[in-house]
Amino acid sequence: MKFKAYMTAAAILAGSLTMAVPVTAWADTTSPVLVAPAEEEEDPAEEMAADQETEEVLSQVIEAGTGDAIEDDSAEEVPEEETKNSSKEARQNLVNYALQFVGRPYRAGGNDPHVGADCSGFVKYVMQYGAGISMNRSSGAQASQGTAISADAMQPGDLLFYAQGSRINHVAMYIGNGQIVHASTYRTGIKISNWNYRTPVRIVSMF
Numbered sequence: 001m002k003f004k005a006y007m008t009a010a011a012i013l014a015g016s017l018t019m020a021v022p023v024t025a026w027a028d029t030t031s032p033v034l035v036a037p038a039e040e041e042e043d044p045a046e047e048m049a050a051d052q053e054t055e056e057v058l059s060q061v062i063e064a065g066t067g068d069a070i071e072d073d074s075a076e077e078v079p080e081e082e083t084k085n086s087s088k089e090a091r092q093n094l095v096n097y098a099l100q101f102v103g104r105p106y107r108a109g110g111n112d113p114h115v116g117a118d119c120s121g122f123v124k125y126v127m128q129y130g131a132g133i134s135m136n137r138s139s140g141a142q143a144s145q146g147t148a149i150s151a152d153a154m155q156p157g158d159l160l161f162y163a164q165g166s167r168i169n170h171v172a173m174y175i176g177n178g179q180i181v182h183a184s185t186y187r188t189g190i191k192i193s194n195w196n197y198r199t200p201v202r203i204v205s206m207f
Contacts, residue, residue, distance in 0.1 A: 087207055090131060091157035095175045097130030098122075104190045106183050113183070113190060119171050122183040122190060123159060126173065131157070133206050139171040146204035151195075157207060160200040168201065 107116030113125055120139040127133040136142045143161045154160075154174050162170040172182030172193070180195045 088155075091155055091207060094126070094130040094157045095173070095181075098126045098173055098181050099175065099192075101126070101190050102181060102192060106186050106189045110183075117183050117190070119183045123171050123173060127206065131206070135206075140168045142171055143168050143202050143204065146206040149203050149205050151200070151203060153205075154195070154203060155205070155207075158203060158205045160195060161202040161204070162198045163201045170198075174203075 101113040101122070104113050105116040106118065108118050109121070110117035111121040111125060113122050117125060120135075120137060120142055123139075123142060124135040124137060127135045136145060139161060142159065146159065149158065156174060156176040158174045160172050160174060160180060161168045162172070170182070172180035172195075174195060175181050175192070178195055179192050181190065181192050183190045184193070
C-alpha cells in the first residue's frame with residue numbers, strides 16, 4: 001500500500017516535470033524581452049482631421065502636376081481693356097475739372113484758380129484736386145516730374161511746358177482736339193488756346 005502510494009506520487013511528480021520542461025526550454029532559447037513604453041492613445045477626431053488635410057494637400061499637388069494651376073481668388077487680374085478705360089475716364093474727369101475755371105483771373109503767385117492763379121499754381125491745384133496727383137510749385141520744377149512723351153502721344157490731362165530762351169516759364173494742360181487750358185495773362189485770365197500757339201519744349205504724362 002505504501003509502495004503504491006509512492007509510485008503514484010512519483011508519477012505525479014514526473015508528470016509535473018515533463019510539463020515544465022518545454023516551458024523551461026522555450027524560456028532559455030529566447031532573447032530577453034524588452035518591454036516597450038505604453039503609447040498614448042490618439043484622439044480619433046484629430047487623427048481624422050489630419051488625414052483629411054493630408055488628402056487635400058495631395059489632391060492640390062496632383063492637380064498642379066497635371067497642368068492646372070491652383071487658383072488664388074484673392075489675386076484676380078484686371079482686364080487690360082478695363083484698365084485703359086479707367087485711365088481714360090480719369091483723364092477726362094481731370095480735364096472737366098480744369099475747364100470749370102476758364103474765365104477766372106490770372107494772378108502772379110496765385111495758387112487757387114477760384115480767386116486767381118498763375119500757370120503753375122493753376123496746374124498744381126487742378127492736378128491735386130482733380131486727380132490726386134502732387135506737383136511741384138514752379139513750372140520749371142514741374143517739368144522734371146512725370147514721363148516725357150512726344151506730341152503725337154499726347155492725351156487729355158498731359159502737361160505741356162514752354163520756354164523763353166533756355167528757361168521754362170509756362171505750363172498748360174492738354175484737353176484734346178489740339179487744345180490746352182492754361183492761366184495765360186492778366187488780360188485773358190484762364191483760357192483755352194491751341195497747343196502749339198508756342199512751341200512746347202517738353203511734354204509729360206503724369207498718368
